[in-house]
Amino acid sequence: MTIKRKRKTTSIINNTLKDKAEFIILVGSETGTTIRFATAFKNELIKANKAVFITELNRYSSYKNAKNIIIFTATYGDGNAPANAQNFIKLIHLIEPKRNLNYSVIGFGSKQYPAFCQFAILVHASLQIHPKFTPEMPLFKIDEQNLSSFENWKNEWGNLNNINLDINLTDLLEKEEETIFKIINNSKLNIDNTFLIRLKPTNKVKFTSGDLLAITTKGEEKKRLYSVAKIDNTLVLSVKKHDLGICSNYLHKLSKTDVIKGTIQENKKFHFPKKIKDVILIANGTGIAPFLGMIQKNKKARIHLFWGGKTKKSLELYDKHIISALENKTLTSFHIAYSQDQQTYIQKTLESQTVLVSNTLRRNGAILICGSLSMQFGVEKVIAKIASQELNLTIEELKNNKQIRTDCY
Template sequence: MIRAFHRWPGLIALALVTVLALSGAVLAVFSVTERIAAPQAGAELSVATLAERIQTVYPGLEQIRRAPSGRITAYWFESGQPGAAVIDPMTGRGVASADPYGFQRWLTNLHRSLFLGDPGRVASALGAVAMLVLSVSGAMLVARRVGGWRNWFSRLRGPLAGRLHVEIARVAVIGLIFSSVTSLWMTASTFALIPDGGPSLGVPTEVSGQTGASIPDLGLLGTTPVSELRSLSFPYDGDATDVFTLKTDRGTGYLDQGTGTVLAWADLTAWQRVSETIYTLHTGQGAALLGAVLGLMALGVPAMGLTGVSIWLVGRRGRPRVRANQSAGRAETILLVGSESGSTWGFATTLHAALRAAGQSVHIAPMSSFAPERYARADRIIVLAATYGDGAEPSSAKGFLTKLEAHSDALDIPIAVLGFGDRSFPAYCAYAQTVADTVDAKRWPVLLPYDTIDRQSPQAFARWGQALGAVLGIALDLQHQPTPPVTTELTLQSRRDYGADVQAPTSILRFSLPRATFWQRLTGTGFTRFAAGDLIGILPEGAPTPRFYSLASSRRDGFLEIVVRKHPGGLCSSQLTALEPGERVRAFIRRNPAFRPDRSHTPLILIGAGTGIGPLVGFVRENEQRRPIHLFFGIRDPQSDFLYAQEIGGWKDEGRLSRLVTSVSRGQRPRYVQDAMRADGPELVRLVQSGARIMVCGGRDMAAGVADALHDILAASGLSAAKLKTEGRYVEDIF
């Protein structure tokens, strides 16, 4: 619900809020420049002295005004013509035009009313309401993401657009709340929806009838410093009933023009002071530093708008449109989808369509929206869940388990859990299994036993659909046609072969970057943005689903490189290792932000064996800042499968790699990477205690051995691999 309150006002009012924020930011700059450029009066200069100096230069003086910035402006008549100028208080002479910024006046009208008068002021107020809703809901979402208000500035992980969106928000949100609230106050004041709270000063009637008193004889003007002045209006020439009107930071009064007697005086009320404080908070007038800060915070609005739209578009690409989706409160069947790349949504929409065709009312939504209290008419809940990485929740299932565990009472709605994954990965359907185990532990009724779909098999999905139909008493024919990913043709540039002598044929394949269209560059799609550690999906001939390989290069390297070992009977690896330079494959990029080095300068410990070296050498290649990197690399035979041997030597000479520790598993004294780690235990403990981050890439057996070795190495220091994982300092990419 909070996410919806944040998303839709942002998308609907994006243009209006951006215009208001940008114009407000520029106006804040004007406030700062005015404060810097305006000649300032000395602390001891009185209003009487200032007025006398100006009147000497401009005998027809009618009014003096002092802005919150300290700028003093005089208005006069000379030979029947009006005049105005910014005044140097030390000389009383004009030094600049009273209206130097025509653009500022134009921008002020845009900001206040969009050049539409009162209707425009209402539109601007609606923009302020949208900004307030966005700021408050955004703050709540940030707190939810980082695990509470106390963790407001904790480190973020995830895609770049999402991180930028949150980073800007948690710095700018206070200023944006202030700006929106004060804007609404000022609009309400403009339309007299709130009282002005000022005292009423009637027209003075008991005047002396005298004229011509010199300004130094007007006592109150002599005791009032210019720093408190707001305005001084002179009596109309020849009108003995007119008076001096003095407005200061303390209040407003009338002075007799012949005797200088104070005829009436009213102090500023508390209400007026509140209104003036709100004006200062909104405009920065009279507070140059505050104006600069508010301006900078306002500039975050267009940046958050762009990143927010990017996040929304990515979400829409991953979640297909579903026609005739029933509301959650009226649906008989609730379909909840946990997907990372979008493929699980395809199966869910197939199931949705089949159930609707069978006469069912169905609501489909991401698992993150799980809310049993809304399912008033639901007879069943079906969960279709993929697994991300090493057993983690996919992006559209964020928070599902937390909500699930928060319900202490068992639901009376039967639940079915179907997992999607690839059996070749160690954490096959691990997240879906966790969901099923949690449901079972709470003794919730089960609609169907937990089941899985391997490698997006349409046949397995159809068989599961028949079982579901039998339980529901309907014929359910799930004919799912997987939507093929959008691929690009890659041309092999070069190859290097290793490992034949140790029965582990492995190739380093380097592909040329495909030409990107302008739209791809603008939106960051295709092969325009990728980093070492991201995944390349390759669709082998004769297979419906892609195979994924970790990238050993980034976009700025100018090429795309992977390390592939040929597996007996492996369809994709056989096709890839048979490629010759000039031949082509079709592929696409999948981001893998969870497996990337952070941007700190703390040591980095990289651990890999065999083809797991791929993304790790990519990290070393990118290490232009010479961050301390320690690489543990497991090989079979240094004469046969020492991948990247020549480059590693060069990177050490350049300072990109601090240390290399190799372990050879074939020979007289076989040793694996975990053995090398144990031998280097004291140094590893020192590095971890100094803040080092550990990244592991390779097969599941190797990763398990590394985790066990690290547990033993760190035990005496009070640290553990589990604690490092919680802190984001121990990450794995396992295959």
């Protein structure tokens, strides 16, 4: 069964010209969520008879009548600006405001990432040193769209400006399609406290390896994300059980007769690249999940898999999938590093494969990285060195042309 709800629009609409507005709302958003919060805020200001103009951070300009700028921004990837905010820091140095302005910055992010609200921090700091900007409030950070934090910020801002803002908070929640899944299989824990769980959607729903499954357990507001492998029309997740982890323990206890609710989030940036012949997949620990699906399906590509685990026993959870891909020749090579058994890490193994890495990049191939953020940083250092020595390219250039794709947590 699928519960369908209408998606809210995330387009930016104005009914006041930029030079007439007293309040300017600037938004940096990658997925549209932050635009939803900013739009709800804008609508309340309009209800309070204020002249408001809303636009993307990249469209920052001068505003003749503005007194107050409110910035709503997400952070993307490893502390970066969302695509529609990438030029803002440059623009604030190029465009001189017509008069002094008060400003507030509200950052949206997730504490699951070490660079929590990093771009909002940068925006706030850049305005703080600008002589024409005065902070009205300290930087405010919101974790996982937490509605009560947003309400606190909204009330504080409303009090400071003497405006009553009556935003309907439940309208701000992401309304996504929820699917019910049957549990097909739930493996035993391996030596690293990790297990594989296989789920079957109870109705037709589109998903592919590299997408994410969002699960919100009963009584919780926060959703947890899991990388998906699509194998025989089922979802396979590789989950690490944390001692006090709410969702990982909930998933671990499920048995064959159980069903769960979840939302599939399309994660296009991490899909297996189409029409590309040479692909390197790099993972550590549970990060192997999406690759278990990818190595079974893409017969036309030459796929090389690198995986880092603790011990030889860690691999037992996945070896059936890897062996069958090697036997069916959908996987060209498999490279392993055991941190405990061999005292080595996957970035070291990658370093010993300079020719493979440089040839893959030279042939316009792609490298996909999934797993821990610390592994990602280590692996990117190795790739950066090879790319600069062998191809005269930077890691940023490789990321921009999608030759490097990451999904780390």
